[in-house]
Amino acid sequence: MSANTPERGGTHNAVHGGARDSTVVQARHVEFHQHVGGRDPAAPPMQVPPPPPDFVNHEATIEWISGLMDPDAPPRVVVCQGPLGIGKTSLLHQVAYATSAYFTGGQLTYEYERxxxxxxxxxxxxxxxSLGVASEALSPDPRDWPGAYRTHTRGRRLLVVVEGAWEPAQIRALIPSGPGSLVLASGDGPDLGELTIAARARLRDLEPLDAPVARTLLQRLVDFDLTDEDTEDVDHLLAVCAGLPLALVLVGARLDRGGPGSARELADRVRGPGGVLRAVGDERSNLDVIFQSAYAELSDGAAVLYRTLGTWPGAAFDRSVALAVADEARLDELVAANLVETGERGALRFRHALIRTHARDRAEAEDGAEVRADRLRRMLDAAMVVLGFAERLVRGERLRVVDLDALLDGAEDPFHGDRTAASRWLSRERPTLMAVVLGCLDLRMYEHTWRFAELACALYLGERHVHDWVATGTAGADAARMAGNAAAEARLSALVSRPLRDLGRDEEARARITRAVELAQDVDDELLRGSVWEFHGRFLEGVDPDAAVAAFDRSLRHNRASDDPRAVRGSALALLFRGGALISAGRPQDAAADIATALSDLLALPEGPDHRMAARARVMLGRAHAEAGHDRAAVTALNDALEGFREHRKRSGEDLGYYEAEAHHRLAEVLGSLGATGDRRRHLEIARDLYDRVGSPRAGEVTGLLEEESPEG
Known part of the structure; x- marks a missing residue:
């Protein structure tokens, strides 16, 4: 629209995709006088999105923040406060953009969401x-992460931008340790005031735009001269907006569409009766009338879509969700009306949380409960189809209770067989997936809850977002129980035992895996039984290796009793993990036999070889041979593992640096026992570099080994 093309030398205000659930405020020229050191040779993370191209207002706040920057001072915390729509997100992004050279350690950002x-x-x-620690190198105990964060931020001058926090602890946990660092946070209320004591934070209240700036901004949003409109009408519109940029953007969009003379009509609409959204502002900043005036201009079809999207559980939605209840033209109408935007990486969302609230209120006021439920179900079904394609592309033909063949029958693959695109989509949809699972559970839509929960595991098994996994997994298992689906409850209970154990919630993990084992006894599915017993074995391995071996024996028997082609892989994994348990139980020769068989099976799977797991199996085989005293066999297995990792990286682009480092480390140990000190040192140096690259603390362990001896000439 015209707001994106300001007059020469002027400014404008427009809402762009990076503004999430907030409005945009822009400022003119900002100068920073600061001493900037050299950049770290390693590329620092630069995660904060850029601000809008121009910026009006908050110059004083930006100058105040710049005055707090001291490269030798301890890390500082600044909290920018104000109501929704005041422009906090845009301000934070503007500061990050203007100070990128100062923060030589980079920029990190995180957005909390209730x-x-x-x-x-x-x-x-x-x-x-983001700071270089590989996922597999993270300690399984989250209690270790704060210390690791302080270690990895020491010596870095970082900017940390935190949005959406409502508890002081959410910000305190993210304060880095590097001198000169700054945590820049946004808050919607007084709940973060405690940080002034706990973290010696500085608070800054953001004020609405003053009248002259608001008038200038509104003029930039329309193509015609507002001085030609009735002064009383324009003044009334500005008064209703009360300096809130979101209201000004919506009013400007309406005037721009209406053209000259439209201020009177819009002012009359605003003066008329309407609902009130009291989440922002006071009686003068009644945003509901602004939303209602924009809503009233929609066609009937777009209005239905607007209300329907208001019932969607998540803050963002895929395009397929909208198209399940409307066509492209109606969706485009919502975008043109500045009600919906395309966010970062393609997801759609309402331009502001208050607009979403208004849409939901309109749905409750205008549509019956059955109508709302039917439309929501259509959106959920459409979203599940996209999720089903992503899950199959990422995981392949694996065990699942959801019948993907039936779900996807006749549907078109939105990813066109591109596994990488499917994986990226899953990562983008992470917050939406959890919101949908929990939202469906709240609405007692139990079938949708457990099915979304199971398919979402394609994301968690790869990226291990353990908190999300626990929330969706427990919700899914409970929903499956309410739906009377024992197979789904057993599957989800077994799966969720893994992240529960990772979080140190052992008793909850024990209860879930015990429940899964009990349910599996009455489920007529040998493949599912085998999987449940495999998870049981993996739960037991760290506390009772002998019991774990017995559990893997059960898993193996159930897999071998299944005529499902996928049971071949299940049997191979049961053998492989039984081998690991046998090593822990002091039976390395038996372990080597199991692992060798599993390795052969992994390379001969019906769906094709699993080179990733095969390389890991060779590392485990090398460990078993070394424990049995067969050093030369161990050297052969570990060298084969290293070659397997290299080939897998060439084939798939996946970097398994941590596992490759582990192979070099174990190989160095074996070579040392054989007296090959030169080769031992070479592999230790490679292991150290790889561990260091992924941020593993084992790099220090290997460095200590290297320092015990001098290098050979």
């Missing part, structure tokens, strides 16, 4: 990965 992304552990895990 009911979806509430835990600082998930933020710490994301930050550690």
């Amino acid at each position: 009911g979806a992304r509430e835990d600082s552990d998930a933020a710490l895990a994301q930050f550690l990965r």
Whole structure:
């Protein structure tokens, strides 16, 4: 629209995809006078999205923040406060953009969301990965992550942008340790005031645009001269907006569409009766009348879509969700009306949480409960089809209770067989997946709950977002129980035992896996039984290796009793993990036999060889041979593993640096026992570099080994 093409030398205000559930405020020229050191030779993370191209207002706040920057001072915390729609997100992004050279250690950002992304552990895990720590190198105990974060941020001058926090602990956990660092957070209320004591934070209240700036901004949003409109009408529109950029953007869009003379008509609409959204502002900043005036201009079809999208459980929705209840033209109408936007990486969302609230209120006021439920079910079914294609592309032909053949029958693959695109989509949809699972459970839509929960595991098994996995897995298992589906409950209970164990919630994990074993006894599915017993064995391995061996024996028997082609892989994994348990139980020769058989089976799967697991099996085989005293056999297995990792990286592009480092490390140990000290040192150096690259603390262990001896000439 015209707001995106300001007059020469002017400014404008427009809402772009990076603004999530907030509005945009822009400012003119900002100068920073600061001493900037050299950049770290390693590319620092730069995660904060860029601000809008121009920026009006908050110059004083930006100058104040710049005055707090001291490269030798301890990390500082600044909290920018204000109501929804005041422009906090845009301000934070503007500061990050203007100070990118100062923060030589890079920029990190995280957005909390009630009911979806509430835990600082998930933020710490994301930050550690961004700082170079590989997922597999993260400690399984989240209690270790704060210390690791402090270690990895020491010596880095970082900017950390935190949005959506409502508890001081959510911000305190993310304060880095590097001198000169800054945590820049946004808050919607007084709940973060405690940080002034706990973290010596500085608070900054953001104020609405003053009248002259608001008038200038509104003029930039329309193509005609507002001075030609009735002054009383324009003044009334500005008064209703009360300096909130979101309201100004919506009013500007309506005037721009209406053209000259439309201020009187819009002012009359605003003066008329309407609902009130009191989440923002006071009696003068009644945003509901602004939303209602925009809503009233929609066609009947677009209005139905608007109301229907208001019932969607998540903050964002895939295009397929909207198209399940409307056509492209109606969706385009919502975008043109500045009610819906295309966000980062293609997801759609309402331009502001208050617009979403208005849409939901309209649905409850205008549509009956059965109509709302039917439309929501259509959206959920469409979303599940896309999720089903993504799950199959990422996981392949694996065990699942959801009948994918029936779900996807006749549907077109939106990813066109591209596994990478499917994986990226899953990552993008992460918060939406959890919101949908929990939302469906709240609505007692139990079938949808457990099916979404199971298919979402394609994301969790790969990226291991353990908090999300626990939330959706437990919700899915409970929903399956309410739906009377024993197979789905057993599957989800077994799966969720893994992240529960990772989080140290052992008793909950024990209860879930015990429940899964009990249910599996009465489920007529040998493949599912085999999987449940495999998870049982993996739960037991760290505490009772002998009991774990017995559990893997049960898994193997059930897989071999199944005529499902997927049972071949299930048997191979049961053998492989039984081998690991046998090593822990002090039976390395028996372990080597199991692992060798599993390796052969993994390379001869009906669906094709699993080179990734085969390379890991060779490392385990090398460990078994070494424990049995067969050093030369161990050397052969470990060299084969290293070759397997290299080939897998060439074939798939997946970097298994941690496992490759482990292979070099174990190979160095065996070579040392054989007296090959030069080769031992070479492999230790490679292992050290690989461990260091993925951020593993084992790099220090290997460095210590290298320092015990001098290099050979």
